Amino acid sequence: MKRVQVFFVSGLFAVLSVFFAVSAATGVENGGYANGQFLVTTDWLEQHVNDPDIRILDRQDIYPKDDFYSKGHIPNSIRMPTSAIKGMKGDIQEMLILKNLVKYLEENGVSPDDHIILVGRSEKLPATTRVFWALDVLGHKKMSILDGGIDKWKTEKRQVTTEVPHYPKVTYAIPALHRDRIMTGEELEGYLGLYDRLGLTVVDSRRPSEFEGKEMSRSSSKLGRIPGSTNLMFMALLTGKDYKEFKPAKEIQEIFASKGLSPDKHLTFTCVSGCFGTVDYFAARLLDYPNVSVYDGAWIEWCKRNYPVEAAQGSKTPAAIQKPKEKQKKAKTGVPEEGC
DSSP, rough: HHHHHHHHHHHHHHHHHHHHHHHHHHHHTTTOOTTTTEEEEHHHHHHHHTTTTEEEOOOOSSSTTTOOHHHHHOEEEEEEGGGTTEETTTTEEEEEEEEHHHHHHHTTTTOOSSEEEEEGGGHHHHHHHHHHHHHHTTOOEEEETTHHHHHHHHHHOOBBBBBOOOOOOOOOOOOOOOOGGOOHHHHHHHHHTOOOHHHHEEOOOOOOHHTTSOOOTTOOOOOOBBBBBEEEEEEGGOSSSOEEEOOHHHHHHHHHHHOOOOSSSEEEEEEESSSSHHHHHHHEEEEEEEEEESSSSSSHHHHTOOOOOOSSSOSOOOOOOOOOSSSOOTTTTOSSSSOO
16 A cells, blocks of 8 residues: 555656646746746756757847847847848838748748747847737747847856758748737727727837827827827836846736726737737737737828827827928838837
């Protein structure tokens, strides 16, 4: 009888050891996130950097002139240019073109079964979370963001390299198109005045000064915001000085609750061009909010389509058309010279 008990206890201990090892592997310690697998720590990545089913996508280089990747990146990282997730769609710049993303994945040997690790610079976190959102649209199952980014990795003096890995090309079979993760301007304009009845909340992730109509957003022609939207600048969800990490789940939940963002509503996140909003989107996914989307065209498209605008806090008066402070040079590719 004692032998049976010993075997049982030993077996149970072994199972629990494996369980906790797997749990600790992907989730960030003490974060308390329902979807903790969407974040990985520097410790975890260092242990798994050579795993054959890991693909590390490096988002350090955002603008055409950037050259961070060539100066040092995490071993086995693949450079990911902004052109993979932003391009021209009709007359609107900086839009998600799925065929460009799929082409990039295929040419760099990324398959639907790979665990994608997204790495970027803390100061440009939205450029990383945008990739997460785009992969979410494709239905990719295993993907995570390195919490703290390349900044934390370097601060901890972990290995960096200038070697460029090469993986054989693959055919990326799209797992499942999640069209509900995308909100269009045409759809959103048609929902104006119906938010409550539709259970919809529009969350503007721009800076408060832009949301309140005191400062012009880049590449825009109007001051103000989408009528009925609420403001949650993504930096409120982060913590840290030398590098930025996501706050624990409890703190993010409290911030969401203070803005009236509950899991029973459909939350659509917007900003200037569909980057800042993806940080808020990612936080909602960490908390396992079921109905979330990103308005990709965002403020750039909203202004260009001349949709209704709230000019000031509590005002329903359309904002006057303004000239941007500095006119951004429009790239034919739709890849920004600034922003993310």
